[in-house]
Amino acid sequence: MSLICLTNIARRYVMGAETIHALRDVSVSIERGEYVAIMGPSGSGKSTLMNLLGCLDTPTEGTYELNGENVSDMDDNQLADIRNREIGFVFQTFNLLPRANALRNVELPLIYSGMRLDERRERAREALQQVGLGDRVTHKPNELSGGQRQRVAIARALVTRPSIILADEPTGNLDSRTGEEIMQLFARLSEAGNTILLVTHEESIAAHARRVVRLLDGRVAADEAKGGDRSPEA
Amino acid sequence: MNFLLELGEGLRIALEAIRANKLRSILTTLGIIIGVVTVTLMGTAIDGLNRAFMQSIAKLGVDTLYISRTGWFVETYEDWTRLRTRPQITLRDVMQLEKEVHTVLAVAPIVRSMAGVKYRERSSQNVSIVGSTDQMVLTGGLGIETGGRFFTAEESDGGRPVCVIGSDVATNLFPRLNPVGKQVKINLRPYEVVGVLESQGMFMGAFSLDNQVIIPVRQFLTHFWHDPDFEIQVKVGDVARLEEAKDELRGAMRKVRRLEPGDADDFAINQQEQIAERLRVVSATIAAVGLFITGLSLFVGGIGIMNIMFVSVTERTREIGLRKALGAKRRTILVQFLIEAAAICVVGGLLALAIAWPVTLVLKHFMPAQLSLPLVGIALLVSALTGLISGFLPAWRAARMNPVDALRNE
Incomplete structure (x- = not known):
């Protein structure tokens, strides 16, 4: 059974008198351990797909099974639980809490899962070490460089040991050298067995993934595996 | 969570x-x-x-009644002018009342004035001078410091020049000495101190009960005020009998004041409940x-x-x-x-x-x-x-x- 199984997903928004078809009939499965880039020009529906995959939104039609659970018609609080357990988000703008130090930022998701203080401190420290920031735990975001901030955000995504790491344009706010470093970090995390979904519009960034799903006008236009080690519709 | x-x-x-x-x-x-x-x-x-x-209340005792010409709280000016025409309560009224009532613990006349008190070169101004009888020690619930006493019935009836002083007066005039047995001058007349009152503190936070001197009522009438309007302090002795005692006092007062059955009372019986x-x-x-x-x-x-x-x-x-x-x-x-x-x-x-x-x-x-x-x-x-x-x-x-x-x- 696939980790992610999207079947005939449609997502429509009603804006005034107009109905926008953001996604039409999308079916995609992703296995545990895959490194997938989701690409497409703006308006292609990739943000909508990312929101659905991240359980921030629910589809108008179709089913989404994540790790064996049907999340397509869960309510707000159930979705919050799923996000907390299964998904680690990495955002383009980092989204760190400005008043909290690196450690507090990283342990935030563990607070929502109700973990005890000493345990979550330990886990947060571990996660920061994993991204190479073991010596920056007490620094606040404004005392860190852009690359370091994104590393803190990645540590925050890793700390709950989620099923998926969902990165939305993770290098969009970084210069190309720092961006490259972050992509190397993702490559390492992928090799360590993490499932990574990368949403981007840059070919050079998508090139790091082993599979690319291309969207156009709300449909899957192409789904290509690289290196031939995995077929698109496994 | x-x-x-x-x-x-x-x-x-x-x-x-x-x-x-x-x-x-x-x-x-x-x-x-x-x-x-x-x-x-x-x-x-x-x-x-x-x-x-x-x-x-704790100082005065809840079972104390106060009889006076008017009630404590007069609401209007009209009432006030009307009440002023009531005859004063005299010492004779108090003495008669004392004979008429039998079920109360004690009855004492109270009159007050202000005067200066001196001991040698030390003096205390604006001291409240109270004229009363030996019964006041009961009606006022007064405590006397050890070594002294309240004045006796004989001293009271005979109008002897003795006095009991409040604790403020005692500390003012006798910072180091024991006041008992000393002679103080009130309005230049000599009085022997027989006792000192235990400190009672402020009444309603307004005036001190310790800045007073109590003298036999006959001394008061002779030397301070010949014809004052008395207040009568009555100690019932039992809170449960308060209402009963009020009825008895009212009957006795009407008799003392020679009121006809149809006449309205020309006095008032006050109690602390009114303040409450x-x-x-x-x-x-x-x-x-x-x-x-x-x-x-x-x-x-x-x-x-x-x-x-x-x-x-x-x-x-x-x-x-x-x-x-x-x-x-x-x-x-x-x-x-x-x-x-x-x-x-x-x-x-x-x-x-x-x-x-x-x-x-x-x-x-x-x-x-x-x-x-x-x-x-x-x-x-x-x-x-x-x-x-x-x-x-x-x-x-x-x-x-x-x-x-x-x-x-x-």
Whole structure:
């Protein structure tokens, strides 16, 4: 059974008198351990797909099974639980809490899962070490460089040991050298067995993934595996 | 998620947010501060009045009745002029009354004047000079310091030049000596001190009961005031018999005053219950005015809090989106902002207490006022409640935010 199984997903928004078809009939499965880039020009529906995959939104039609659970018609609080357990988000703008130090930022998701203080401190420290920031735990975001901030955000995504790491344009706010470093970090995390979904519009960034799903006008236009080690519709 | 953990985290976030916006938070709580200061001072004042009254009652005894020409509380000027025409109560009236009533513990005449008291070159001005009989030690519930005594029935009836002095007078005139056996001069006439009264403190916080000298009533009539209007102090001896005693006293007084069956009383029997009633009216008025001001300022303050919380929620839309993405439930966000609103108000409450406390110290000069612990608790509770109520709408808006839209917010 696939980790992610999207079947005939449609997502429509009603804006005034107009109905926008953001996604039409999308079916995609992703296995545990895959490194997938989701690409497409703006308006292609990739943000909508990312929101659905991240359980921030629910589809108008179709089913989404994540790790064996049907999340397509869960309510707000159930979705919050799923996000907390299964998904680690990495955002383009980092989204760190400005008043909290690196450690507090990283342990935030563990607070929502109700973990005890000493345990979550330990886990947060571990996660920061994993991204190479073991010596920056007490620094606040404004005392860190852009690359370091994104590393803190990645540590925050890793700390709950989620099923998926969902990165939305993770290098969009970084210069190309720092961006490259972050992509190397993702490559390492992928090799360590993490499932990574990368949403981007840059070919050079998508090139790091082993599979690319291309969207156009709300449909899957192409789904290509690289290196031939995995077929698109496994 | 563990609710306690949620509370702890909420409190932490709230304090961080308040610290980041110190001035804004404090300005916002102004209404709360005024409200809480009012409620605290009001509580302190009512509490102080009651306490003062209870202390005074304890000194005089609840089973003491006071007969005088008029009631203690005369409502109108018309009443006052009418009551003035009543004949005075004379010493003869008191003596006769004493013979007529049998079921009370003691009856004593009371007349007062002011005079200076001297011992050698030391003197005390404006001392209350009380003329009475030996019975006053019972009716007034007076305690005498060891080594002295009250004057006897013989000294009283014979109008001997003896006196019992209050503790203030004693400390003023005899800073180091034992006053008993010494001769003081009241209006230049010599009196032998036979005893010193135990300290009684202030009556209703208004005047000292210790700045008085008691002399036999016949001395008083001869040398101070020939024709005064007496008050009669009656000690019933049993609180349960108070009403019965009042009936008996009324009958006896009517006989002494030679009133015909159809005539109205030309005297009044007072008791401390009347003061208590007055006090209740005063307390209720203070409470009503205080609650009105409190309610108004808390209402205005609450609206201020609501406003600032809406601002806070809007400012932190992205943060709310992030927290939701990371797994915060609706309840978690709701609790977080409720705590923030309550925390701002509690900070206001603490500031208010910091203002009210020195004011209470000033009030202390007039009444036994005290910023009691329950009152502090109520003040903080009221602040927190105001925060919770006025913070609810903004917190609810935050809790219901859609994470996708919130994260997209710039």
